[in-house]
Amino acid sequence: MPIVSAENLRRFISEVFVARGMAPANAQVMADSLVWANLRGVDSHGVVRLQRYLEMIDEGLMNVVPAIRIETRAESALSIHADKAPGAVAMRLAADHLLKPAQTQGVAMALVSAMTHTGALGYYTSRLAEAGLASIAMSASVPLMPYHGAAIASLGTNPLSLAVPVGDESRPLVLDMASSVVSLGKLIQARRNGTSLEPGWFVDADGNPTTDAARAKMPLPFAGAKGSGLSLMIECFTSVLSGYSILSEALQQHSEPSPHRQSGMIIAIHVPTFIDLKSFYMEVQRLSKLIKTLPRVRGVDCLLLPGERGYLCMTERQVNGIPLPSSVCDELNSIGTKLNVVGL
Amino acid sequence: MPIVSAENLRRFISEVFVARGMAPANAQVMADSLVWANLRGVDSHGVVRLQRYLEMIDEGLMNVVPAIRIETRAESALSIHADKAPGAVAMRLAADHLLKPAQTQGVAMALVSAMTHTGALGYYTSRLAEAGLASIAMSASVPLMPYHGAAIASLGTNPLSLAVPVGDESRPLVLDMASSVVSLGKLIQARRNGTSLEPGWFVDADGNPTTDAARAKMPLPFAGAKGSGLSLMIECFTSVLSGYSILSEALQQHSEPSPHRQSGMIIAIHVPTFIDLKSFYMEVQRLSKLIKTLPRVRGVDCLLLPGERGYLCMTERQVNGIPLPSSVCDELNSIGTKLNVVGL
Numbered sequence: 312m313p314i315v316s317a318e319n320l321r322r323f324i325s326e327v328f329v330a331r332g333m334a335p336a337n338a339q340v341m342a343d344s345l346v347w348a349n350l351r352g353v354d355s356h357g358v359v360r361l362q363r364y365l366e367m368i369d370e371g372l373m374n375v376v377p378a379i380r381i382e383t384r385a386e387s388a389l390s391i392h393a394d395k396a397p398g399a400v401a402m403r404l405a406a407d408h409l410l411k412p413a414q415t416q417g418v419a420m421a422l423v424s425a426m427t428h429t430g431a432l433g434y435y436t437s438r439l440a441e442a443g444l445a446s447i448a449m450s451a452s453v454p455l456m457p458y459h460g461a462a463i464a465s466l467g468t469n470p471l472s473l474a475v476p477v478g479d480e481s482r483p484l485v486l487d488m489a490s491s492v493v494s495l496g497k498l499i500q501a502r503r504n505g506t507s508l509e510p511g512w513f514v515d516a517d518g519n520p521t522t523d524a525a526r527a528k529m530p531l532p533f534a535g536a537k538g539s540g541l542s543l544m545i546e547c548f549t550s551v552l553s554g555y556s557i558l559s560e561a562l563q564q565h566s567e568p569s570p571h572r573q574s575g576m577i578i579a580i581h582v583p584t585f586i587d588l589k590s591f592y593m594e595v596q597r598l599s600k601l602i603k604t605l606p607r608v609r610g611v612d613c614l615l616l617p618g619e620r621g622y623l624c625m626t627e628r629q630v631n632g633i634p635l636p637s638s639v640c641d642e643l644n645s646i647g648t649k650l651n652v653v654g655l
Numbered sequence: 656m657p658i659v660s661a662e663n664l665r666r667f668i669s670e671v672f673v674a675r676g677m678a679p680a681n682a683q684v685m686a687d688s689l690v691w692a693n694l695r696g697v698d699s700h701g702v703v704r705l706q707r708y709l710e711m712i713d714e715g716l717m718n719v720v721p722a723i724r725i726e727t728r729a730e731s732a733l734s735i736h737a738d739k740a741p742g743a744v745a746m747r748l749a750a751d752h753l754l755k756p757a758q759t760q761g762v763a764m765a766l767v768s769a770m771t772h773t774g775a776l777g778y779y780t781s782r783l784a785e786a787g788l789a790s791i792a793m794s795a796s797v798p799l800m801p802y803h804g805a806a807i808a809s810l811g812t813n814p815l816s817l818a819v820p821v822g823d824e825s826r827p828l829v830l831d832m833a834s835s836v837v838s839l840g841k842l843i844q845a846r847r848n849g850t851s852l853e854p855g856w857f858v859d860a861d862g863n864p865t866t867d868a869a870r871a872k873m874p875l876p877f878a879g880a881k882g883s884g885l886s887l888m889i890e891c892f893t894s895v896l897s898g899y900s901i902l903s904e905a906l907q908q909h910s911e912p913s914p915h916r917q918s919g920m921i922i923a924i925h926v927p928t929f930i931d932l933k934s935f936y937m938e939v940q941r942l943s944k945l946i947k948t949l950p951r952v953r954g955v956d957c958l959l960l961p962g963e964r965g966y967l968c969m970t971e972r973q974v975n976g977i978p979l980p981s982s983v984c985d986e987l988n989s990i991g992t993k994l995n996v997v998g999l
Contacts, residue, residue, distance in 0.1 A: 388761025417732025460955040486884040534877035540830040540961040544817040611804040617884035
């Protein structure tokens with residue numbers, strides 16, 4: 312597999328978006344967020360998305376020069392209309408705009424509506440953790456999985472992320488979980504490798520359980536009613552609260568909402584409002600150590616903290632580079648050629 | 656099974672706590688929260704707890720005359736030291752104190768430390784929904800389930816609750832989910848009925864999977880690393896953030912923390928800060944209807960919204976009364992006799 316350095320990959324992605332008319336600062340955000348996902352081993356949310364993002368620009372679904380409206384609705388509350396900006400641009404803007412109100416008010420919240428593809432949610436909560444803030448984020452999208460007991464796709468795999476800083480800015484505790492039991496990536500992988508799926512992961516087009524990757528269509532919500540309920544609540548806390556319902560529009564189909572329109576929400580918490588930052592770091596580190604050294608069940612080599620797998624991958628890939636499948640590498644280079652951007 | 660009216664049960668519980676020295680207003684909160692759980696069909700969190708609560712008072716674990724300290728740390732941030740107050744008293748106080756700052760600041764947050772048994776978390780988010788607010792709540796307790804891959808109890812079954820108002824104050828959308836795949840109640844039930852447990856629900860004392868109710872000891876986190884990570888993050892967002900670590904103390908065992916000390920956190924969101932309340936209600940109702948009328952998989956009679964099962968049970972029990980097992984009824988009446996409180 313070709314190996315590409317994070318730096319080179321960032322340079323390339325940024326230049327591609329600039330070539331497509333995006334402001335350099337926003338193009339850098341796009342590059343940083345996509346390459347972050349690759350560094351963390353979440354390749355499904357990384358540069359493999361570039362081709363589709365460019366198509367979305369062509370189709371008018373993603374706006375390279377969005378007129379983002381940031382409204383301060385109250386001392387601790389922001390409402391951001393993204394005007395089809397890529398999620399990375401809109402959500403990072405939201406995270407950055409929360410720093411000040413969180414600091415003065417203790418807690419602050421931003422809603423983001425009408426953005427295009429949120430990207431890896433952990434990117435935004437990790438960013439806030441780097442700045443010393445605890446945060447909760449969620450995002451909502453179009454239906455991909457069935458509501459618990461339903462036969463058709465009726466919920467997004469809406470993720471929830473929680474992160475806290477630990478004093479080492481590169482390795483916060485960060486949970487980033489979809490409300491589906493596994494991601495669609497597992498299905499793509501099983502199809503590619505000709506393997507079976509585990510029971511309870513997927514259902515077919517009629518909502519019947521299947522382990523056959525060829526017949527599987529929709530991932531199931533985790534823990535049945537729990538993942539299902541969480542996904543629905545996230546739609547209420549993001550899309551409905553910001554006045555841009557995604558799910559109702561998609562289920563009712565009387566209008567034609569953008570299939571890629573997404574909503575998000577971030578709550579940032581200023582740790583020193585509640586506890587001295589150093590004490591907080593010490594306690595989270597003590598807890599982390601205690602968890603890491605727990606006795607393990609047979610067959611388990613190592614207990615991983617939330618976000619640790621991604622951190623370990625990032626540490627390795629920052630040194631050794633990011634492996635990209637040849638097909639992805641070729642696709643990126645062909646995009647580069649068309650746009651007069653120096654390839655990888 | 657004896658049937659008791661909610662009113663009579665509230666009267667009884669309240670009088671018992673007053674007889675034990677609690678202020679009448681707090682005793683009424685205790686009665687309201689316990690009977691709420693019974694009305695909603697969550698009998699495990701209802702009046703069955705009374706005997707243990709009274710023991711906890713005797714053992715100095717629960718304080719009937721707590722000196723609760725409410726500190727305003729910032730415009731949107733409260734920190735509440737509960738001084739071993741029962742969770743119902745401390746968490747309801749937190750919810751009520753969030754109304755005003757949420758209204759003026761858009762969002763507000765309260766941490767609650769050093770309380771004794773949180774009770775049903777949905778009680779507090781439902782209460783905020785009744786007042787027209789959206790909310791997120793979480794609470795942390797001592798280890799009951801293994802961290803993903805660990806062989807010993809190392810995490811609380813820490814619940815997360817999200818609720819939004821829908822315009823009918825008695826039936827908000829309210830999700831209240833433990834981070835375990837099922838509650839300990841399922842184990843108690845299986846033992847009582849002599850039935851097996853479902854695979855993936857419980858492990859034995861050594862952390863090995865079992866469906867044998869006699870050998871089962873700990874519930875597993877839902878979806879493995881997801882429930883496990885969520886529980887750990889909740890400990891960080893509640894106990895650690897408030898400076899009263901529960902998990903580290905329990906795992907380190909170099910001090911002797913109260914086995915019943917719990918922490919909680921509530922974030923209240925003022926809906927009209929973001930969207931006109933009527934529009935919000937209309938949209939949540941539209942979404943609810945669309946979910947309810949989705950095509951169902953074979954064998955499913957009805958799709959339930961988050962909190963709907965509890966609402967339906969409450970509607971029925973408010974009219975027909977609350978069925979209490981004879982053993983529970985006898986236990987309560989014997990408590991009443993000892994304290995000169997008129998029985999049920």
